[in-house]
Amino acid sequence: MLKNQVIVITGGAGLIGKEFVASIVEQNGIAVIADINSEIGNQVKNDLSTTLNTQNIDFIALDITSKTSLQNMITYLNAKYGRIDALVNNAYPRNKNYGKHFFDVEYDDFCENINLNLGGYFLTSQQFASYFKNQGYGNIVNISSIYGVIAPKFEVYDNTSMTMPVEYAAIKSALVLLTQYMAKYFKGMNIRVNAISPGGIFDNQPEVFLEAYKKQCLNKGMLDKNDLKGTLIYLLSDMSRYMNGQNIVVDDGFSL
Secondary structure, three states: OOOOOEEEEEOOOOHHHHHHHHHHHHOOOEEEEEEOOHHHHHHHHHHHHHHHOOOOEEEEEOOOOOHHHHHHHHHHHHHHHOOOOEEEEOOOOOOOOOOOOHHHOOHHHHHHHHHHHHHHHHHHHHHHHHHHHHHOOEEEEEEOOHHHOOOOOHHHHOOOOOOOOHHHHHHHHHHHHHHHHHHHHOOOOOEEEEEEEEOOEOOOOOHHHHHHHHOOOOOOOOEOOOOOHHHHHHHHOHHHOOOOOOEEEEOOOOOO
């Protein structure tokens, strides 16, 4: 479904990013891991290339908050492949103070995390969209969250040290509207922009949290890291050629 498509995945060395890379390669696409950590990024590239027996995985170091870094990457990919078909905005940058409870969040930390994440998504999309406009086509998929479309269910965090960070709510909700904004702004440019809003992804969270979370769902509860693959491939493929400005929620009914 993605034969010979060149697809960039920011944060491609992370938990979900690695699954996205694998799913793209499985559909005969060329997956470009774009990650700020070169050591981990190259390790993921080598591991997946061996596991999947493929040469269709590339890696390039990228800081999504740096215009120069983005432009260098786009220049490199254009020179190597002669095209870039799609961008998956999946990176999850945050500072060391991210994730505190509401009353403990410092203003400077709030602003820095908004700039790193939402600002990084904007800058990355802007630079790729400029390339896509000149190329004559392009496709952007933003990874948002259920907490971009509903208020937090704070009760699932009872009896844990966890919370739903206020920065996360601000970032992910803004990202849904940014998706719509860009889709409409790019009218006539043949650039599609859509979003995926996943529910929680299993990552060895405390059992008390997993149980409380599952009670809010319809069947499974927390998603596995590979449960988003089908939706991503759909949005990247020609099967969704007229899907534009949409946000697909994948959450086993948590948001109902």
